[in-house]
Amino acid sequence: MAQYTPMIQQYLKIKADQKDAFLFFRLGDFYEMFFEDALKASKELEITLTSRDGGGEERIPMCGVPYHSSENYIRQLVEKGYKVAVCEQVEDPKAAKGVVKREVVQLITPGTVMEGSMLDEKENNFLASLSHFTDGTYTVSYNDLTTGETSVALITGGFDAAMSELYSRPVKEVVVAHDFPEDHVSILRDRLGYTVSFEDRTNVDESFSHLIKDVQQDKLIEGFGRLLQYIQHTQKRSLDHLQPVKVIELKEYMTLDMYSKRNLELVETIRKKGKAGSLLSIVDETITAMGARMLKQWMERPLLSAPAIETRHNQVEGFLDQFFEREMLREQLQSVYDLERLAGRVAYGNVNARDLIQLRNSLQNMPGILSTLQEFDHHSIKELYRTIDPLDSLKSLLEESIADDAPITIKEGGMIRDGFNEQLDDYRYASKNGKQWIAELEKKERESTGIKSLKIGYNRVFGYYIEVTKANLRYLPEDRYERKQTLTNAERYITPELKEKETMILEAQEKSVELEYELFLEVRERVKAYVDKLQHLAEQISRIDCLQGFAEVADRNDYARPTYVSGRTVDIKEGRHPVVERVLKGETFVPNNIYMNDETDILLITGPNMSGKSTYMRQLALTAILGQMGSFVPATSASMPIFDQIFTRIGAADDLVSGQSTFMVEMLEANHALSHATENSMILLDEIGRGTSTYDGMALAQAIVEHIHEQIGAKTLFSTHYHELTTLEEQLERLQNVHVRAEEYDGHVVFLHQIKEGPADESYGIHVAKLADLPKELIARASDLLEQLESSTKEQASTQAEKDEQLSLFVEEEKPEPKGKKEVSSSIEHYVENLNLLEMTPMDAMNELYQLQKRIKS
Template sequence: MAQYTPMMQQYLKIKSQQKDAFLFFRLGDFYEMFFDDALKASQELEITLTSRDGGGEDRIPMCGVPYHSAENYIKQLIEKGFKVAICEQVEDPKTAKGVVKREVVQLITPGTVMEGSMLDEKENNYLASVSEFEDGIYTVSYNDLTTGENSVAMLSEGFDAVLSELFNRPVKEVVVDETLDEAKQQMFKDRLGLTISFSNQTTIQESFQSLVENIQNDKCREGFGRLLNYIEHTQKRSLDHLRPVKMIELKKYMSLDMYSKRNLELMETMRKQGKKGSLLAVLDQTMTAMGSRTLKKWLERPLLSIDEITLRHEQVEGLLDQFFERETLRDQLKSVYDLERLAGRVAYGNVNARDLIQLKQSLTAVPQLLETLQQFNHKAVHYLYEAINPLTELKDLLEDSLLDDPPIHISEGGMIQDGYHPQLDEYRDASKNGKQWIAELEAKERKETGIKSLKIGYNRVFGYYIEVTKANIQHLPEGRYERKQTLTNAERYITPELKEKEALILEAQEKSVELEYHLFTELREKVKQFVGKLQILAEQISRIDVLQGFAQLADQYGYHRPEFNNHRVVDVKQGRHPVVEQVMEGESFVPNDIFMDESKDVLLITGPNMSGKSTYMRQLALTSIMAQMGSFVPCEQANLPVFDQIFTRIGAADDLVSGQSTFMVEMLEANHALTHATENSLILLDEIGRGTSTYDGMALAQAIVEHIHESIRAKTLFSTHYHELTTLEEELARLKNIHVKAEEYEGNVIFLHQIQEGAADESYGIHVAKLAELPDTLINRATTLLHELESNRREETDEEQLSLFVEEEKVTPKPQTSKVESRLQNLNLMELTPMDAMNELYQMQKQLKKK
């Protein structure tokens, strides 16, 4: 350390405390980085790498970014999962003795971002913490620093449940104890893409005890304490906007594991194309950013309480019934800015005057919203406005204090209304009169000197000056003008009179700006007293926004209100897939019914590829999720049970990160469903067993179907290409065969996308290959091979069946003549063709087995 200059020693000391972050070290108008930070930042940010003499033997690598544009560079680093420590000068360089004192004033991490330009306005930005306890219990705590939201959940189903819980929300960073197993830490990184941070401190300080008053469980308090201590450590400023911690009672919500969320494409598509093509993209008819975030929360956790679901449906129905009022409401919501994040910025201390103008405009729109809501006739809609506090006092305060178009920076003045503060009015008057005096002086000097081009100007270096072109210098009176600056074509002068007035004007301007800054900070503190009420108002308006979006959706796409039953009956008439029907170009979606009562738990679905089996399965799951989150659903009529969980295995995907094949992933997902499902769950399994040999796959598929049917009894849709499994309908009382209809016409297959009872008779795989435009020679060869294989298989099967029948006849006692035996005795097999004879024997065998 001693070999370096005092400033570099200061840098190294601070950097030693921020080892996992880029240290933005303030030097004048730049944030500088040194050593390894400089080497890495120059690559990540694509900025020039330089060097400087720091007192050691070698020059020190160095790079920097301008202070005024640092936000964009910080954003780039945060989006890549890095952390940035902001180190500022905390004393005036003019008065400093030696090296200017510097401190880290904020640690910006992916989970603690506050700047709006770094955030997705329609998505929460969660920081999470995970705590593991000796009895296998985990707690998962959440904080969104931008809105002040806090919550905690307790899980007892193992680490996979923790991964699913974190996958369930837009988490950017997770805080753990340093002793947490490294393999688990790696899963956070690899499977969820999270930044890992550490905090071993779990004690909650006295000043934050009010946040956890409602949390009685010691594990949950300890788990949230870890999160809170990390936030305190990184932010180093007011956290007054943090709201009391809510306990997430998972038993109140439908459980959707990470596999199901991914397979059903709830938030994003499996092709990682973002929101487009997901259920969220269809459902999001909100008009505000905070409404969009609330919609995502509802989609993350569909309800189990029929009373709560019914209230939402009643409110959607009330908003749906009155079109013109709903359109007015939608227009008015456009005027409401993000109250949640504005309240957070107020409490956090980084709100500016323009933010407060947005707050004022939002509060101005609230009385109009209330007036429109009162025009709806439905009683359930009345609940939406009766609890709303329009915060008129805060709106009046902002109207009286702020100008409508203030500057971005609060140190420039020009924010406060005339008449708000007497002293400010005096300063402004002095400044205004001074400028008037300057204009009058300019006119007077022109007249006395006869120089019409004479002008009085101002700059920050020389203050006010009188500028005269060199051609007119001879006309100036001697002795009164003092030369101040020489230009190429002009000279600049001052006079004692001008200098005296300049001091008065600049003093008034300077004091005016200082006073405005002081008045704004006072105003910010006054607004801060309303933060809690603003957060409540934001919640209420967000709910209204989501519900009107559901009504808009129902009106636009013909969705209907679902009903619920306690008899495990699924009865959907003319059901549609909400996403697929919107992306079909030039085609209309073919709706289908689905019916399962107490005597029917498993639907075994057969049919060709591309015929719509997966779509049919998914649309039931999406319909159930939409119904339980409070939305109307895409069908003509729906009567559903309340599903406690949905499990899916749809689509093939290798888990390359953990080295697991498609088949292993398939088996893991199937096992997850079989382990956790109840009779009140919905299971969707698509083509189970195709990742291994035919007999292995068929055996596994049948065993899984039998296990679900006999042991779990969950409502299950099971699609398969193993047509041999269709015989299970004769053995399993609550299993029914259905298939997707297809027709063959002139050598081509036509998919009708219609679900019908019974098993499919063909797979049409070669026809699908033909649709994919494989070479004709290949298609013809495959057709020939198929005919040969089918012929060989028929011959082998005929021989096996005949042998089996003969053997059974040898060993089966015949105490009396049965109908089958009578039929056999009266039948002369030699008079039939071989195929007819085999068919006759096969039918008798089936009757014997059934008997």
């Protein structure tokens, strides 16, 4: 350290405490970075790398970004998963003795972002903590610093269940203890893409004890404590907006594991990795940003309580029945800003006057919204109306205090409305009159001197001055004008009269700005007292926004209100896939019925590729999710049980990160479903077994179907290309064959997308290849090969029938086993078990049968 200058020594000491973050070190109008930070930041931000003399033998790397535009650079780093420690000068450089004192005032991380430009307004920005206990349980804690929302959940299903829980929310950063298993840290960081941070402290300070008053379990408190300690460490400021911790009772919500959420494309698509084309993109008719965030949360956690689902459906129906009132409400919601995040900014201390104008404008719309809600006839909407406090007193405060044209900055004046403070009005009057006096003086001086180009100006260095070009200097009186500054083409003067007014004007301006800042802070503190009520109002408006959005979706897309039965019958009439029907271009979606009574647990679906098997399967899952969210569903009518879990295995993809093949991923996802499903669950399995050999795949597929039928009893849709499995309908009483109808016409296949009872008659694979425009000669060759294979299969089947008949000659009725023959019997049984006639040539098979005959005779 001694070799470096005092300033670089200061930098290194602060950097030692911020090893995993870029240190933005304030030097004048720039944030500077040195050493490794400079090398890395110059590449990540594409800014110039320079160097400076730091006192050592070699120059040290250096790069920097302007203070006024630092937010954009910080955003770039945070979006890439990095952390940024903001180090400010905390004393006046003029008063400093030696190096100016500096401190880290905030650590900005992916999970603790507060600035609006770094956030998706329609999505939460969750920081999570994950705590592991010796009994195998985990706790997951969440906090959205922008809204203050905080929640905790206890996970009993191991690390996989904890990952699925994290995957259910837009988590940007996960906090764990330093002794958290390294392989799990790697999965969180590399496979799920989270920024991983470390915090060992788990205590909850006394000042935050009110947040956990409703939390009873020590594990949940400890998990929240880790999260809270990390937030306190990084933010270093008021956290008064943190809301009381909500305990997430997972048993109250449908379980959707990470595989199902991905396969069903609930909030983003698999290929495009974006919202477009997802279920969320179809049903999001919310108006406000906070409503959009609540909708996403509802989609991530469908309800299991029939009364709670019924309440939402009643409210949707109430909005649906009155079109004109709903349209008026939607228009009024357009003028409501993000109350939830505005409340967070107020409590956090980074709110500006423009934010308060948005808050005021939002509150000014509350009376109209309440009036419109009163127009709805349905009692459930009137119940929503009764929960809203329009906060009239806060509205009045903001109307009286904040100017309509207030600037973003809070230290240059112009924020406070005239009439709010008498002293401020006096300063403004003096300043305004002084400036008017200046204008009159300029006019008078021009007239008295005859110099038409004479002007009175102002700058911060010299104050007010009278400027006269050098060509007109001879016209100036000698007794009144005192030279102040010489320019190339002009001279600047001041007079005793101007000097007197200057003091008054500048003093009034300076005191006015200082007083405005003080008044703004006072107003902000008064607004802060309303944070709890603002958060409650935000929640109610968000709920109204979600429900009216559901009504809008139902109205536009002809959705029906679902009903829920105590039994296990699924009866959906003319059901549709909510996404596919909206993205079809020039085509009409073909609806299908889905019927599974108490005696039918499994639908075995056969049919050609591209015919709609996967669509049929997915639309059942999406219908169930929509209904249990509180939405109406895409069908003419729908009657269903409430599903506790949905498991899907649809699509094929290697897991390159963990090095697992398509088949391994398929087996892992299938195992997850078989291990966790109950008779109240839904299982969707698409083409299980296709990743291995034909016989292996067929055997596994059949065994899985039998296991679901005999051991689980869940409502299951199982699609397959193994037509041999259709015979299971004769063996499994609660399995039914259905197929997707296709017709062959003039050498071409026509997919009708209709689900019919019974098995498919053929797969039409070569016809699909035709649709894909494969070369004609290839199609012809494939047709020839298919004909040969089918002929060979028939021949083998005939040969096998003959073998079976011959083998039956050697098999006698079962007799009591003679004493002393156990060893021979065991040998014969072993021989038969390992005999696979179907894989032998006819001649080899006959030889084996001959050997078996001799064994039996002997």
